Amino acid sequence: MVETLVNVIASIFVLTFGAAIGSFLNVVVYRLPAGISLIYPSSRCPKCFHKLGKTENVPILGWLWLQGRCRWCKTIISSRYPLVEAATGIIFLLVFWRFGYSINTLGYWTFLSWLLTLSLIDFDTMTLPSSLTKSGLVLGLVFQIIIGWQVARETGIINQLMFGIGGVVLGIWLLEIIRIVGSIIFQQEAMGDADGKLMATIGAWLGWKYVFLSSFLACGVGALIGITAMGLGLLNQKQPMPFGPFLALGGALTLFWGDWFLSFYLSFF
Incomplete structure (x- = not known):
C-alpha cells in the first residue's frame, strides 16, 4: 500500500x-x-x-x-x-x-527532450541547429561513459564509449548513403546534411546496435506518411518534407521497444 x-x-x-x-x-x-x-x-x-x-x-x-x-x-x-x-x-x-x-531515466529524459526540440524546430524551419545536434552528441557520449563506469569502471567506460562512437560513425555514414541513393532515385535532394548529424546524435545515445533499427523505422514511417499525404493531395512529389521528426520518432521507438522489434524480426529467421 x-x-x-x-x-x-x-x-x-x-x-x-x-x-x-x-x-x-x-x-x-x-x-x-x-x-x-x-x-x-x-x-x-x-x-x-x-x-x-x-x-x-x-x-x-x-x-x-x-x-x-x-x-x-x-x-x-x-x-x-x-x-x-x-x-x-x-x-x-x-x-x-x-x-x-536510475541514471538511465535522467539520461533518457535529456535524450528525448533533445529529440522533441529538434523535431519541432525542423518542422517549423526545415533546419536542425548544429548547436543542438552537437551538444546532444556530446551528452550522449558522456552518458555512455557514466553507464560504463557504473557497469565495470575503466573497462566499462572503454566499452560503452566505443559503443557510442560506433553509433555516431555508423549513423553519419548510413544517412549519407540513404541521402545519396534517395537523390539518385528521386532526381532531387532526398534529405539535408543535418539529418546525418541528428542520426549521429541518436547513435551516440543508443549505440551502433540500434542505429540500423532507428533509421529503418524512420524511413518506414516517413515513407508511409509521405505517400499518404501525396495521395490525399496534401503534398506534391517535389515538395520538401522535414525528415528530422521521423528520425526522432525512430530513435524514441527504438529506445522503448528496440529489443522487441529485433526479437520479432529475428523470429522469422
Missing part, C-alpha cells in the same frame, strides 16, 4: 516536472532559430510584449486559465504550447515507468 502511494506521488511529480521542462522546450523552439536569448527577456506575449505573470506561466493550466488568448491584447496563443508541455510530461512519465529510479 505504501509502495503504491509512493509510486503514485512520484508519477505525479514526474508528470509535473516533465510539463515544466516542456514549457522551457517551447521557449527553445521559438527563440533558438530566431537568435533570441533563451534567458532574457522572460516569457511574454509576442504581440503586446506583456510579461506573463506567475499564474499565466504555469504549464498547461496557464493556457487553460487564459482560454488560449493573451490576457491583455486577446491575441490567440497557439494550442501547441500546452500540447508540447503535456507531451513532454507524458514522455517523462513513460521513461520513469520504463527505467525507474
